Amino acid sequence: MFLALRDLRFARGRFALMGAVVALIAVLGVLLSGLASGLADAGISGLRALPVTHMAFDEKATSEQFSRSTVEQEDWEAWAGAPGVERAEPFGNTLVNAQVTQGEEKGEQVNLAVFGMAPDSPLAPSPAEGKGLKDGGGGIVISQEIADLGVRVGDVLTADKSEVRLTVTGLVDDTVSYGHIGVAYADLDTWRHLHYGLPGELPEAAQRQATAVALTLEDGADVTAVEKATGTRADDKETTYGASPGYTAESSTMALIKGFLYAISALVVGAFFTVWTVQRKPEIALLKALGAPTRYILRDALAQVVAVLVVATAAGTAVGLALGSAMIGKAPFSLSPPAIATSAGLLIGLGTVGAAVAVRRITAVDPLTALGATR
Amino acid sequence: MTTPSTDHRTAPDAAGPDGLRLRDVCLTLGDGDTAVTALDHVDLTVAPGEFVAVVGPSGSGKSSLLAVAGGLQRPTSGTVHIAGTELTALSDKERTAARRRHIGFVFQQSNLLASLTVREQLLLPLHIDGRLDAAARARADELIEAVGLAHRTGSRPHQLSGGERQRAGLARALMTSPAVLLVDEPTSALDRVRSAEAVRLIAEQTHRHGTATVMVTHDTAIMDAADRVHEMVDGRLS
Numbered sequence: 182m183f184l185a186l187r188d189l190r191f192a193r194g195r196f197a198l199m200g201a202v203v204a205l206i207a208v209l210g211v212l213l214s215g216l217a218s219g220l221a222d223a224g225i226s227g228l229r230a231l232p233v234t235h236m237a238f239d240e241k242a243t244s245e246q247f248s249r250s251t252v253e254q255e256d257w258e259a260w261a262g263a264p265g266v267e268r269a270e271p272f273g274n275t276l277v278n279a280q281v282t283q284g285e286e287k288g289e290q291v292n293l294a295v296f297g298m299a300p301d302s303p304l305a306p307s308p309a310e311g312k313g314l315k316d317g318g319g320g321i322v323i324s325q326e327i328a329d330l331g332v333r334v335g336d337v338l339t340a341d342k343s344e345v346r347l348t349v350t351g352l353v354d355d356t357v358s359y360g361h362i363g364v365a366y367a368d369l370d371t372w373r374h375l376h377y378g379l380p381g382e383l384p385e386a387a388q389r390q391a392t393a394v395a396l397t398l399e400d401g402a403d404v405t406a407v408e409k410a411t412g413t414r415a416d417d418k419e420t421t422y423g424a425s426p427g428y429t430a431e432s433s434t435m436a437l438i439k440g441f442l443y444a445i446s447a448l449v450v451g452a453f454f455t456v457w458t459v460q461r462k463p464e465i466a467l468l469k470a471l472g473a474p475t476r477y478i479l480r481d482a483l484a485q486v487v488a489v490l491v492v493a494t495a496a497g498t499a500v501g502l503a504l505g506s507a508m509i510g511k512a513p514f515s516l517s518p519p520a521i522a523t524s525a526g527l528l529i530g531l532g533t534v535g536a537a538v539a540v541r542r543i544t545a546v547d548p549l550t551a552l553g554a555t556r
Numbered sequence: 557m558t559t560p561s562t563d564h565r566t567a568p569d570a571a572g573p574d575g576l577r578l579r580d581v582c583l584t585l586g587d588g589d590t591a592v593t594a595l596d597h598v599d600l601t602v603a604p605g606e607f608v609a610v611v612g613p614s615g616s617g618k619s620s621l622l623a624v625a626g627g628l629q630r631p632t633s634g635t636v637h638i639a640g641t642e643l644t645a646l647s648d649k650e651r652t653a654a655r656r657r658h659i660g661f662v663f664q665q666s667n668l669l670a671s672l673t674v675r676e677q678l679l680l681p682l683h684i685d686g687r688l689d690a691a692a693r694a695r696a697d698e699l700i701e702a703v704g705l706a707h708r709t710g711s712r713p714h715q716l717s718g719g720e721r722q723r724a725g726l727a728r729a730l731m732t733s734p735a736v737l738l739v740d741e742p743t744s745a746l747d748r749v750r751s752a753e754a755v756r757l758i759a760e761q762t763h764r765h766g767t768a769t770v771m772v773t774h775d776t777a778i779m780d781a782a783d784r785v786h787e788m789v790d791g792r793l794s
Binding site for chain 2 (some may be wrong): 183184187188190191193229270412427467468469470471473474477548551552
């Protein structure tokens with residue numbers, strides 16, 4: 182780094198400009214990561230929180246399974262009895278509009294992502310405040326997301342159209358949502374009333390249905406037989422995220438933007454160091470004439486690249502974190518340290534690759550050009 | 557001018573029996589119809605502490621002589637010995653190491669690195685060789701003093717005059733106690749008075765450090781400081 186550091190100081194204006202570009206990209210990287218994890222949280226944190234490994238959907242539903250799939254009682258019973266299956270239980274999922282009809286925020290419109298489950302199942306929430314689920318009676322446990330709208334334990338909500346009355350019996354601590362809507366947990370009977378939009382007694386057939394079979398499978402369990410017998414297909418948990426509305430589109434858009442960002446950054450860094458290396462050609466020839474091995478010059482140049490990238494990325498990440506902290510709560514935004522570290526690492530790594538291609542030119546410089554006559 | 561003598565070498569064993577010896581060296585550049593004979597059966601021996609000037613018009617092969625003597629270019633035929641080592645028998649890697657340890661170059665217009673101070677210019681060759689220690693720093697200060705740049709130690713090339721740059725380049729070339737000092741057109745950027753001073757300094761340092769020094773120039777006015785003068789015409793040395 183004998184020369185690298187002195188060159189950095191001497192040409193600080195030029196390096197500062199390039200560093201600023203990398204730093205701005207790092208800021209954008211943090212904000213995009215935050216937005217991506219925020220969107221993921223808003224889209225699937227409800228599913229992520231469920232203690233399951235797989236979900237089995239009606240095999241006829243190939244997309245948006247959570248709204249299109251229906252499974253029957255025989256299905257979850259068959260799953261529960263199949264080898265390799267630790268646990269299988271019905272899971273209901275439906276989106277409902279409701280209005281607060283009793284409580285402080287009376288008249289307030291509330292959207293609910295209702296998760297239906299047996300009150301004694303491990304899927305059922307353990308509320309931080311109030312009571313958990315019980316069969317019948319229209320009780321729901323709301324997540325923090327809905328509480329943020331002003332809904333309190335003891336409030337009564339009335340579902341639009343069906344006029345099903347829901348009493349908030351409990352509140353969970355977590356902010357869990359599904360499809361950008363706060364999750365409300367309900368017992369299966371209440372869920373079915375909401376799902377079919379029917380108050381009063383449910384028809385016989387409806388009482389035996391759910392959206393999917395929530396599964397806990399043993400590692401490597403072969404479930405093809407039970408899938409075939411029940412006409413269902415088990416997807417692992419991560420795959421089911423794609424079945425939630427908008428999730429795939431959101432996450433692939435984010436991935437695309439980030440990919441382009443890293444590519445642009447690598448190209449900018451590569452272009453800068455190409456120009457820089459070409460400009461340094463006479464000095465490189467001189468170094469070689471003085472007896473510097475190519476390895477010495479390459480190491481010096483790469484150390485310079487990494488120093489610039491690390492400083493610029495660190496500065497940009499710090500600014501991004503400051504901006505991001507201010508955005509939390511105002512946008513679907515959450516700062517996940519592993520995602521930010523990955524983003525910064527990629528920026529430095531790909532930038533180094535871009536610059537490495539550029540500084541490779543050092544190997545081709547002929548020390549002979551240091552002599553006047555051939556210059 | 558004092559008599560050239562081998563007694564002044566700081567590291568006599570490094571120089572071996574002779575400083576620089578070129579035997580029957582030919583260099584052909586290009587091939588086929590465009591081939592040019594840059595060096596035509598050149599013989600040259602320079603003893604440690606001897607200052608040899610090679611004059612000739614541009615295109616006469618002077619720079620080729622330096623390139624071959626300094627291990628920057630392999631001759632087409634013939635041998636080059638430096639401090640008892642046959643340079644022409646070495647691999648590219650070994651030649652680079654030989655340049656680093658045994659050869660000092662003073663390039664045209666001195667060729668300093670823009671971002672380094674005068675002192676750092678001198679320390680660089682030893683950093684490259686992994687020998688940057690207290691002794692090296694002391695030697696750098698000594699040489700800066702010797703070439704009269706003590707007041708310029710912390711200056712960068714753009715703050716120096718042409719003559720000062722030339723002196724810094726000379727001091728840098730002497731840092732590694734080279735057996736051979738090769739000087740390329742030292743006066744091309746200097747006026748008459750400064751040229752004479754620069755060449756006098758080269759002669760003085762040659763005698764003090766016992767380097768086998770070859771200076772190529774087209775400036776016939778500065779030759780009288782040399783111990784010996786050769787003329788180069790069309791690749792032939794006389």
